Amino acid sequence: MLLPDFNSEREKEKYFRSLNDEQKIDALNEMISDTEHIAFLGGAGVSTESGIPDFRSKDGLYHRKDKKFGRYKPEYLLSYDCLDNRPSVFFDYFRNNLDCRKIKPNDAHKKLAEMEKAGKLDGVITQNIDGLHQKAGSRKVWEIHGSALRSYCVSCHTEYGEDFIFENKEDVPHCPACGKMVRPDVTLYGEFLPQRAYEEAVALIRYSDLLIIGGTSLEVGSAAQLAHMYHGKYMVIINKGKTKMEGKADLVFHDSIGKVMNMIEI
Ligand SMILES: [Zn+2]
Structure with missing residues (x-):
């Protein structure tokens, strides 16, 4: 299948809406070979297939009842307010729920790394803090919410590696260099x-002619903002559930991100 030239947005929409599942995969592959600058924008759903809980989904962190932390809202436990006022609670929760050091990348991470290597992907913008894209081999990754695998001293800004907070025996980890608190870079x-x-992510989005959005419902926050800034040739959404911007996308897959990405041929 070769993608036709479209005379209008309406014609383009009609064409893509008429495709069956198999044709949609062909169309995605056509888009990839037809475009020069591809960006990927990913949310929590990219990591859930590696076993990392989503924050807001039914089984996610937000709904998990935990005796120890039950009196606090999960949003509070991951807030600056908590870090500032109840640091021992913050680090206890962080160590118990966000240690992703042993988690392995899945097919979606691997395919994106492969695409980058083949010169078919300008970069990955991710809301996830688990470092799985880099583990899969991606080098051009913009972590707009930081990374749980990095930490730094709030006073002298010395940076510490992925084990520092998780292996530290103190309730609140302190900087060996100056004695002040070391916090996660998230x-x-x-x-x-x-x-x-964020600024580099915006530039990447604006420069792209194909944006693949995966594993986010685009309901709130930075991913939705970034998706709105995209005005390139094609937009593709891959997400198990419905998303906010399906009307703007050319192709929508309500499916596993790993499964769809696996069918990309490069
Ligand atoms: Zn320090």
Whole structure:
């Protein structure tokens, strides 16, 4: 199948809406060979297939009843307010729920790394903090919510590796260099996104002519904002559930991200 030239948005929409599942995969592959600058924007759903719980889904962290932390809202436990006022509670929760050091990348991560290597992907923008894209081999990754595998001292800004917080025996880990607190390099509720990563993500989105969005419902926050900034040639959404911007997308797959990505041929 070769994608036709479309005379209008309406014609383009009609064409893509008429495709069956198999034709949609062919169309996705056509888009990939037809475009020069491809970006991937991913949310929690990319990691759930590696076994990392989503924050808001039914079985996600947000709904998990935990005796020890039951009196706090999960949003509070991952907030700057908690880190600042109840640091021992914050680190206890963080160590118990966000240790992703042993988690392995899945087919979606692997395919994206393969695409980058083949020169078919300009970069991955992710809301996930698990470092799985890098583990799969991706180099061009913009982590707009930071990474749980990095930490830094709040005072002297010395950076520490992925084991520092998780292996540290203190309730609140302290910097060996200056004695102040070492915190994870993740964006907490109540904090601004890392400005440089976000600005570079915006540039990547604006430069792309194919944007593949995966594993996010695009309901809130930064992923939705970024998706709205995209004005390139094709947009593809892969998500198990419904998403907000399906009207703007050319192709929508309500399916496992790993399964769909696996059918990409490069
Ligand atoms: Zn320090």
